Amino acid sequence: MKKIILSTYLLAACLLHSGNLFAQTSASLPEAPLPTVPGPVLRPQNAGSSTMQSVNFMGATNSLYIHSWDVFSMSNFHGIAWRRTSSTGATLDQGYLTIKYANDIDIALYADGGAYFALAAYYYDDGTIRGHYYDIYKFTATGLMPSSLMNLLTATPSFGRINVDANTPYGLAITWSYPGTGIFVKAANLPGAAFGPNVLLTGSAGYKDPDVCILRYTGNLTLQLAELSNASNQVREQRLNFATAVGGSSAGLVTEYAMSTSTAFGSPRIDGPDAFNVQKWGMVFAEYSYAGGTANERIYAAVLNTTWSATPTTVLVNGASYATSYFQLNNPVVAYNANANQITVGWITRNNTAVITGTTDNKYVAQYINDPGTSAPASVAASYMMVSNNPGGPAPVLAFSGQNTMSNFNGIHTAYSQYNTFFANDYSMVYKDKSFSSSTFRLAEEMSTGTVPTVSPNPFVNTLSLVLPLKGHYEISITSIDGRRVYAQDGDFEDMQQAVINTASFSPGMYIINVHATDNSINFTKQILK
DSSP, X not given: OOOOOOOOOEEEOSOEEOSOOOOOBOOOSOOEESSSSSSSOOSOOEEEEEEEEEEEETTEEEEEEEXXXXXXXXXXXOEEEEEEEOTTSOEEEEEEEEOTTEEEEEXXXXXXXXXXXEEEEEEEESSSOEEEEEEEEXXXXXXXXXXXXXXXXXXXXXXXXXXXXXXXXXXXXXXXEETTTEEEEEEXXXXXXXXXOOEEOTTOTTEEEEEXXXXXXXXXEEEEEEEEETTSSEEEEEEEEHHHHHTTOOTTXXXXXXXXXXXXXXXXXXXXXXXXXXXXXXXXXXXEEEETTEEEEEEEEEEEXXXXXXXXXXXXXXXXXXXXXXXXXXXXXEEEOTTSSEEEEEEEEOSOOSSSOSSSSOEEEEEEEEOOSSSOOEEEEEEEEESOSSOOOSSOOEEEOOOOTTSOOOEEEEEEEEESSSSTTOEEEEEEEEETTOSSOBSSOOOSSSSSOEEEOSSOSSEEEEEEOSSEEEEEEEEETTSOEEEEEEEEEOTTEEEEEEOTXXXXXXXXXXXXXXXXXXXXXXXXXX
């Protein structure tokens, strides 16, 4: 495939800083570790995070959370931790599972057949058996239980990065790097979660460190892929039709964005709205150099919003130059909000901050990009915030959950590592949440209330309840998955007023409900199932 270097324009919403104090928004304390005991976590090098909130779990409204961690060249310090809470946020069940010899674990939650599952993929290496594999776990009343383990992807002789995505009710996707061969993808339709054949992406032998998200827009279902060149001097984004991937082909693979550098890029990450009326995605990556005791880092996002432009926009989220004893890779992560008009970018830095001063500690920070569709995406410098008020320790990792419109989650579930904070001279994985209407990362904050409409039950039968959070004039519509409008309502509502919609005449299937209120900036979209 011909390499396409797209002509983009750079939006530098912040200047390069020279180790000065930033005016960060502080995170909140306390924080909480999971696992809750010392020992399972050691020098973590990767992490994953996922959540589904306000779901119907065995007849009750529950929220599900999960995160993963791992360390190279060790056997017993890789695992996944889960938590299940009630509608009031009370912990009902939590624990962890060790996945021996599993490197670079990534994880995503999904619903299938009225049950809730976790897809975990990793590179396995016990010294004899080496390769990429995936597992399926199921949430049960007694915890997270294995459903299908050690499913072979490829018998890869050397390590290559691997990532996953889930978009209920459409499908699952796994992407991984086979060094010397290229980038593979594997996709499965929902319901059923039956994976198609492995697909080697055309022209991918020179690339590594892939990430993937599944997008649904205007009747399209696509895989959006982020990749890093083997020389670490180019990042690119590609699009592949989801059904084509399930069928075992990469025909029609299109490069939508590429950017090169004379220094080096870190591994890119990508996210997008689960369902939207236009194609929209955001890919984040870091450019860095370190020489003579000075670190130079730039956090970028390539943002496509075809309402605004058919060409992705390159946004400089944050840049810094500072003196430090060694350089820490930034490893940025990304998540869209529920309305798909704002992106949160998180990353690791040793730069001076207002909360943790100096340049000797690793810190977790984040910043917004506004993406309204009426103007170019732009970084919001004033939104610069701390994910944690505690240092990340010598082995920092950070993960954000992506957008999930199949739950009432209106925020980010994040997981990250700390050292000597909860357990003396030991590592821990810590979780936190941040509402999209808040600028503060908090402990275990339930996001299903506030300024987001609440839809229940889901799945529904004869009626659908919609609770509107704020007083205002609302436009409510429901469309079938093929774009046919089946319901519309326009009117004034009070705070927390309930609207009951008669759905008895709706045919079984998937629908999208949209709730729009200009006077209080609500633009809510959610997938619902009858």
